[in-house]
Amino acid sequence: MLDHRLEEEHELLRQTVREFAQEVVAPVIGDYYERHAFPYPLVQQMGKMGLFGLPFPEEYGGMGGDYLALGIALEELARVDSSVAITLEAAVSLGAMPIYKYGTEEQKQQWLPKLCSGEMLGAFGLTEPDGGSDAGATRTTARLDEATGEWVINGTKCFITNSGTDITGLVTVTAVTGTSEDGKREISTIIVPSGTPGFTVAPGYSKVGWNASDTHELSFTDCRVPAENLLGTRGRGYAQFLGILDEGRIAIAALATGLAQGCVDESVKYAGERHAFGKPIGANQAIAFKLADMEMRAHMSRLTWRHAASKLVHGEPFKQEAAIAKLYTSEAAVDNAREATQIHGGYGFMNEFAVARFWRDSKILEIGEGTSEVQRMLIARGLGVGA
Amino acid sequence: MKIVVCVKYVPDATADRGFNEDGTTDRESVDSLLSELDEYAIEQALQIVESGVEAEITYLTVGPDDATDALRKALAMGGDNAVHVNDDDIQGTDALGTSLILAKAIEANGYDLVICGMASTDGGMGVVPAMLAERLGVPQVTYLDEVKVEGGVVKGRREGDTATEQVEASLPAVISVTDRTGEARFPSFKGIMAARKKPLESKDLDDLGIDSDEVGLSAAWSTVDAATARPARTKGEVVTDEGEGGVQLATFLAAKKFI
Numbered sequence: 001m002l003d004h005r006l007e008e009e010h011e012l013l014r015q016t017v018r019e020f021a022q023e024v025v026a027p028v029i030g031d032y033y034e035r036h037a038f039p040y041p042l043v044q045q046m047g048k049m050g051l052f053g054l055p056f057p058e059e060y061g062g063m064g065g066d067y068l069a070l071g072i073a074l075e076e077l078a079r080v081d082s083s084v085a086i087t088l089e090a091a092v093s094l095g096a097m098p099i100y101k102y103g104t105e106e107q108k109q110q111w112l113p114k115l116c117s118g119e120m121l122g123a124f125g126l127t128e129p130d131g132g133s134d135a136g137a138t139r140t141t142a143r144l145d146e147a148t149g150e151w152v153i154n155g156t157k158c159f160i161t162n163s164g165t166d167i168t169g170l171v172t173v174t175a176v177t178g179t180s181e182d183g184k185r186e187i188s189t190i191i192v193p194s195g196t197p198g199f200t201v202a203p204g205y206s207k208v209g210w211n212a213s214d215t216h217e218l219s220f221t222d223c224r225v226p227a228e229n230l231l232g233t234r235g236r237g238y239a240q241f242l243g244i245l246d247e248g249r250i251a252i253a254a255l256a257t258g259l260a261q262g263c264v265d266e267s268v269k270y271a272g273e274r275h276a277f278g279k280p281i282g283a284n285q286a287i288a289f290k291l292a293d294m295e296m297r298a299h300m301s302r303l304t305w306r307h308a309a310s311k312l313v314h315g316e317p318f319k320q321e322a323a324i325a326k327l328y329t330s331e332a333a334v335d336n337a338r339e340a341t342q343i344h345g346g347y348g349f350m351n352e353f354a355v356a357r358f359w360r361d362s363k364i365l366e367i368g369e370g371t372s373e374v375q376r377m378l379i380a381r382g383l384g385v386g387a
Numbered sequence: 388m389k390i391v392v393c394v395k396y397v398p399d400a401t402a403d404r405g406f407n408e409d410g411t412t413d414r415e416s417v418d419s420l421l422s423e424l425d426e427y428a429i430e431q432a433l434q435i436v437e438s439g440v441e442a443e444i445t446y447l448t449v450g451p452d453d454a455t456d457a458l459r460k461a462l463a464m465g466g467d468n469a470v471h472v473n474d475d476d477i478q479g480t481d482a483l484g485t486s487l488i489l490a491k492a493i494e495a496n497g498y499d500l501v502i503c504g505m506a507s508t509d510g511g512m513g514v515v516p517a518m519l520a521e522r523l524g525v526p527q528v529t530y531l532d533e534v535k536v537e538g539g540v541v542k543g544r545r546e547g548d549t550a551t552e553q554v555e556a557s558l559p560a561v562i563s564v565t566d567r568t569g570e571a572r573f574p575s576f577k578g579i580m581a582a583r584k585k586p587l588e589s590k591d592l593d594d595l596g597i598d599s600d601e602v603g604l605s606a607a608w609s610t611v612d613a614a615t616a617r618p619a620r621t622k623g624e625v626v627t628d629e630g631e632g633g634v635q636l637a638t639f640l641a642a643k644k645f646i
Contacts, residue, residue, distance in 0.1 A: 012463060012579045020573050050575035063576040 010072055013065075017073045020049065021080035026354075029081040032212040033357060036204065038165055039212050042084055047118020052091055056100055061113035067247065068309045071254035075302070078258025079265065080354075082361035083212035085255045090161035090213075091115070093251045094244065095122025098172050098189065102232030102240050107191065111170065120169035125157035125192075125218055126241055136238070140220065142175035142190055149227045151177075151190050153198070153220040159368075164201040164216040168194050171218060174237045187237035191229040198223030209360035246319050248369045249326035250312060253305035256329035256365045259358055260298040263333075263340035266355050267291055270344055281343070290339050297332035304328050320382040327375035330365035337362035388442045388499035388558070392432045393489055393519070394425040394461055396454035397509040404509070410611035411479045411604060412509060414451060421457035424504035426464075426571035431534045431564050432502050433465040433572070440536050443467045445496055449477060449488050455587060462582035463574035470496060474591040479604025482510065486518035488602060491595040493523065500541060501561040505530055516563040526556035529563040 006014065025042055032039045046052065054070045056062025063069070070092055078085035096115040099107055099122070114120035131137030140155025153175055157163075163171055170193050177188040192199055202217040232240055268291055271282030281287050308321035340355040341348035348355050366372045380386030398404045402417040432444050444466035448454050451473065458469040472492050480488070493501055501523070506513035520527030531543035531554070541562055542555040556562075574582070592599055600606060626635045640646045 009576070009579045009583065012460070012574070013576050016463075016573050016579070045573075048575070049573045050577055054576055058577070064580060065576050069576060 006072070009065075010069060013069055014072045014076055016049070017051070017076040018079070020045070021077050021084075025077065025084055026080050029084065029212060030352060030354075030357070033081075033083060034211075034351065036206075036211045038087075038214050039084060040166070043087060043118060043121075043167075046084070046088060050116075051088055052096070052118040053116030054092065056096065056112060056116050060100065060108055061116035063116075066313045067250065068306070068313050071250060071305055071309050074251055074254040075258040075261070075305075078255040079262040080258075081212070081357065082255065082259055083210050085258060086161060086210055086213050087121075089248070089251045089255055090123065091118070091121045093248045094124035095162060095170075095172075097247065098124065098231060098240065098244055099191070101243065102189070102236075104228075106228075107231070111191075114169060119167065121162040121165055121167050123160050123163035123168060123171040124241075124244070125160050125163070125171045125173040127157060127159050129156055129158050129217075136185070138174055138176055138185070138187055140173065140175040142173075142177050142188065144177070144227060145224070148224070150224040151175075151227060151229065153190065153192065153223040153225070155220050157218040157220075159205070160216055160218055162214050163218055164204065165214045168214075170194060171199075172231055173218075173220070174241060177234060177237075180235060186235040188234045189231040189237045189240055190225060191231055192220070192223065192225055196223055196225055209357070209362070209364055211360075245369055246322050247312065249322040249375075250305055250308045250318070252365060252369045253301070253308065253322070253325035253329040256326075256333040256362075257298065257301035257305055259333040259362055259365070260294070260301050260329065260336040263336035263355060263358050264291065264294045264298050266353075266358070267294065267340045267343045270347075274345075287343055290343060294336045294339055297336055301325075301329040301332045320379060323370075323375045323378040323382070326370065327372055327379065330362075330372065333362045333365050388440065389497050390432050390435065390442045390444045390500045390502060391493050391496060391498045392425070392428050392444060392446050392461070392466070393501065393503045393515070394429065394446050394448050394457050395422045395504075395507045395509075396420070396448055396450040396457040397422045397507055400508045405616075406611055406614050409479070409604060410614070419453065419456070421460045422504060422508045424506060424508055424566060425457075425461075426504075427564050427566055427568050428502045428504045429461050429464055429466070430571040431568055434569075435500075435534065435536050436465075438535070442499075445470060447489060447492055447496070448472070449480075449485055449492075451478075458587055459582050460574065462585045462587070463578040464572055465578065466585075468586040469588070471587060471589045472591070472595065473589055474599075476592055476599035476603050479607060480602045481607035481609045482512050482514050483518060483608050484602040484606055486515050486522055488592075488595065488597060489515070489519055490522035491597055492590065493519070495590075495595060498523075499558045500536065501559075502534075503561065503563040505563050505565045513563075516561050520561040523559070523561065526560045527562070528554050528556045528560060531562055531564050532567045534562065534564060534568065 050063040051073050053062035054065045055067050058064045074085050099111050115122050142151045142153045145152050170191055173190050173192050176185050178186045180186045198221045200219045205215050271287050272280050274281045304325040308318050308325040311318035337359040341359045344355050347353050396419050398417045398419050405413045407413050436442050446458050446461040446469040449472045503516040516529050530545050532546050533544040535542045539558050540555050541560050545552045
């Protein structure tokens with residue numbers, strides 16, 4: 001039977017993260033955002049709460065939860081702020097997850113405890129200046145130097161979240177490692193610890209939104225790491241990151257849902273407080289109907305990401321549902337952010353108002369972890385049509 | 388040693404709270420939660436154990452069925468077990484009656500140190516810790532801003548309007564802690580999961596040997612006769628500075644006795 005209720009522990013987690021977001025994040029995040037500064041104290045506290053270890057087993061320092069738990073935390077954080085939410089999302093589902101899923105026992109023991117505690121952040125270097133979702137266009141190369149037993153990496157990665165903080169410990173990088181027997185380029189994933197000679201982190205980007213999150217371009221020039229830093233099987237890099245991105249879409253969908261809901265929260269409050277022509281603006285049907293539509297989108301968003309997460313947790317195929325969730329929720333987030341700003345009028349254009357942050361933070365949701373066009377392509381493919 | 392932390396399940400202080408017709412707290416129309424001021428008591432208990440004192444932490448509450456939510460939250464933060472005193476005859480009990488129930492439950496559990504919050508966020512009387520100490524016949528050290536347990540003694544700092552006191556008491560003792568002791572931790576997901584498996588015992592008045600005549604609304608020494616809703620906030624006074632703004636502000640503050 002379909003059950004809309006969360007298990008008790010998931011509901012308690014939701015309440016806890018909600019409380020944290022409202023009491024701890026909300027009062028200070030605007031300032032970090034304005035200064036384009038990374039909120040280290042918040043990340044440290046999120047680490048203590050175990051958020052970075054949510055979906056990982058206790059033997060690696062995790063919390064023994066699941067992907068649903070991660071989504072719940074992301075939704076409640078993004079309801080208040082997306083920069084902290086994306087920092088968590090990227091750290092867990094892009095930074096630590098590849099190591100957990102594909103790493104050797106030794107690699108897991110070496111990296112996961114610190115990643116799970118939030119003392120260290122991991123990043124995922126996939127996107128390149130000439131290619132995002134088209135991973136076949138990867139230009140970064142890694143050559144195995146048989147003499148020294150090292151990978152020699154050359155190339156550039158861009159838009160990499162969590163890659164340049166003081167606590168970034170590693171970046172997993174996809175690179176062409178040769179040509180397979182059928183002539184296709186072989187892509188593998190390699191762990192590059194921060195500080196490795198030849199690995200350079202460019203200064204942070206000037207972004208439209210997510211301004212309290214950490215994003216950099218990375219370059220690798222004859223960067224050498226030991227052969228055992230290969231993550232999983234050589235030549236499986238493409239399949240690996242497709243798996244990572246499918247899951248990541250659910251996480252982004254949860255985050256987008258939070259933003260869509262945050263727009264409702266702020267707008268309902270404002271529509272009740274702001275008076276025009278002798279009554280609260282919410283008493284006007286034009287505003288009330290906007291709010292109703294916004295709530296509908298937030299509600300539908302929640303249903304769709306939780307459905308995809310539920311399939312994942314139960315070990316069922318979820319690719320199609322994840323793409324639908326990512327597409328629907330990100331568009332809902334953009335729509336809600338636009339309407340929330342409209343309801344707030346001139347104040348909505350002022351950065352000190354949360355909805356202005358929501359507006360700036362929403363657009364990237366239709367782009368990151370597969371653009372809306374890529375999601376439509378995937379969904380169409382699932383129907384057996386399209387390219 | 389044994390630490391008992393008294394916690395209360397209260398109507399959400401941020402919601403629109405009210406009373407029933409008989410003057411008792413209306414618990415139906417608003418959500419309830421673990422009193423925020425009691426979270427400081429929980430945090431101090433956990434810190435005492437983390438400082439190296441070997442102790443078992445028991446949470447104790449007196450309240451309706453869903454007051455277990457408060458205990459589960461406390462257990463998610465840490466600690467070992469919980470006791471829930473729940474009996475239909477308790478409804479309407481005042482602070483004096485509550486202190487009787489708590490004292491009996493604490494004696495039944497065994498204790499070296501009892502930690503309370505400085506007051507509840509609903510009744511807000513702040514008298515239970517003192518009443519409890521009296522009933523248990525042990526020293527009380529209330530309104531502590533800093534707590535330490537060392538060699539059978541509980542020590543603390545109490546900030547007053549005119550002086551800062553360093554106070555201590557030999558154990559067993561009852562203390563209450565303020566909201567200046569340091570922010571309480573958020574439970575981790577592991578803590579939330581673990582809390583489900585920690586023992587939570589339910590007791591009624593019979594179990595504690597309390598006669599139902601001793602508690603409840605009919606036995607209460609204090610009752611609510613009437614309650615008036617807080618008046619809506621009025622518009623503040625706007626001072627327009629035409630060269631005299633500073634003086635006007637000072638006059639206003641002086642009139643309100645702020646300066």
